[in-house]
């Protein structure tokens with residue numbers, strides 16, 4: 237699905253140069269659920285931004301489905317970003333003035349060729365998947381943190397992405413709500429085959445995924461299959 241080869245990311249400001257990622261080599265096959273852990277500032281968000289084609293590496297090659305992104309035309313890259321990748325963030329990034337349904341429909345407004353009725357149908361299906369069919373007319377401020385995160389996941393799902401990039405999706409939630417979100421992600425991975433890369437500070441959540449990559453100072457320090465994944469019931 238996505239491969240990173242010798243990725244280097246250097247942030248250069250007037251006074252300081254920060255090496256955020258150094259010599260990162262990774263292959264994420266289709267259908268895998270991977271978690272990424274490491275201390276604050278070790279480059280996790282930078283890694284997700286590069287995988288999500290939101291940022292470019294200073295050096296190295298990003299391949300999508302075996303083809304370096306430099307060989308895709310800009311239009312194709314925008315297409316991949318919009319249609320193959322869904323993003324979920326720790327702080328939800330919902331628009332408070334829009335209803336739950338309107339928030340979920342938002343990504344499709346930028347996609348031509350989807351009719352209003354189809355968009356509505358896809359949004360309702362996505363909300364059903366995250367168990368929020370009864371909250372379509374609510375506004376984000378009327379929801380709990382876990383419900384807001386479920387809206388954010390539905391918004392990521394409406395584009396039917398092959399890859400979900402989640403940056404600390406349970407970071408703002410208590411353990412019960414965190415478990416709920418984790419179960420939704422596990423179901424998406426196992427039932428729909430969605431590839432998921434999740435940054436987390438929570439060792440318990442990470443152990444529920446299939447593979448755990450640990451970073452330190454911009455470099456991978458370990459990359460291993462977890463043991464629990466195969467035995468869990470979702």
Ligand SMILES: Nc1ncnc2c1ncn2[C@@H]1O[C@H](COP(=O)(O)OP(=O)(O)OP(=O)(O)O)[C@@H](O)[C@H]1O
Pocket residue numbers: 247248249254255256274275276277278279280281282283
């Ligand atoms: N736009 C930027 N300009 C300069 N330096 C940056 C920029 N973004 C990130 N950095 C630096 O790059 C390094 C990696 O940052 P990154 O946000 O990827 O870390 P992280 O592991 O996600 O941290 P956290 O867990 O605290 O979110 C840090 O030292 C950070 O200060």
